[in-house]
Amino acid sequence: MRQTDPDTPLYSIGVVERLTGLTARQIRYYEEVGLLEPARSPGNHRIYSPREVDLLLSIKSLTNQGFNLEGVRVILQQRPTGAPQEGGEPEPDSRSPTLGHPRRLSSLYPVNNREDLQTRLETSLRKAKEENV
């Protein structure tokens, strides 16, 4: 009965502010630069789905690690959120969050240690995910 669909729009921007620790200004700005596109209520208010909250947490994690929004965009394009990929994939390990394949983003990475970066990102994402449950 409980709605578990991660794509169902459920939260107002105010709720998302508390859930993510981001300001409404930041949340709207990330939308402006094309990082996400939340649903809208009849009154034009933004409504965020659990998946978008998760995405926002990923963005927060990445920016906190020194990525600018352009870098965040590139990374998220490689692997958005754990969205169900069309094609009929059974679902191996929905555990693995975002960043799965580091690539040659030399100038985008503020550090040389990609593995460490990836590890830190996955750790924070896993935590956020567990808390979100």
Place this chain on the structure above:
DNA sequence: TTTCTAACA
């Protein structure tokens, strides 16, 4: 009260 858009510091 909360959120929206637009715009300025």
Place this chain on the structure above:
DNA sequence: TGTTAGAA
């Protein structure tokens, strides 16, 4: 990014 103005 913060913050404000005026409108839903």
